[in-house]
Amino acid sequence: MYCRNCGKEVHPQAVACPSCGVPPHLEKKFCPTCGITTQPNQSLCTKCGVSLISGSAAGDKGKVAAGLLGIFLGCIGIHKFYLGYNNEGLIMLLVSIIGGIVTCGVATGVISIIGLIEGIIYLTKSDEEFAKLYVRGHKGWF
Ligand SMILES: [Zn+2]
Numbered sequence: 075m076y077c078r079n080c081g082k083e084v085h086p087q088a089v090a091c092p093s094c095g096v097p098p099h100l101e102k103k104f105c106p107t108c109g110i111t112t113q114p115n116q117s118l119c120t121k122c123g124v125s126l127i128s129g130s131a132a133g134d135k136g137k138v139a140a141g142l143l144g145i146f147l148g149c150i151g152i153h154k155f156y157l158g159y160n161n162e163g164l165i166m167l168l169v170s171i172i173g174g175i176v177t178c179g180v181a182t183g184v185i186s187i188i189g190l191i192e193g194i195i196y197l198t199k200s201d202e203e204f205a206k207l208y209v210r211g212h213k214g215w216f
């Protein structure tokens with residue numbers, strides 16, 4: 075993606091832009107997809123048509139949805155996939171299914187508890203904190 079503050083190319087999960095030091099999703103001066111100049115109140119990029127409101131490559135994922143998915147479907151890592159954490163989701167899914175078979179369900183239980191705890195953690199965060207840690211940032215676990 076392009077830094078929305080300085081327009082330089084930056085890793086989508088970077089906490090701060092290496093060129094300007096500002097979180098790359100914080101400002102609204104440049105399009106994250108094509109890098110052209112945008113207005114702060116613009117909702118769509120005039121060049122590439124991408125939505126500028128979501129503020130992040132992962133989109134503005136709902137805290138409540140992620141929390142509830144973790145609590146109810148955490149045993150197969152659905153909340154990880156929802157947040158775009160495919161690697162972590164896959165780990166939970168595989169450990170839960172394959173580990174569950176090998177350990178007669180113990181691993182599945184452990185993964186369910188991790189999902190439950192993570193879901194509760196998501197719900198206890200403020201919206202801003204949640205977005206900072208899990209949407210704009212990349213906190214894979216807890
Ligand atoms: Zn920058």
Ligand SMILES: [Zn+2]
Pocket residue numbers: 105106107108109110119120121122123124
């Ligand atoms: Zn664009």
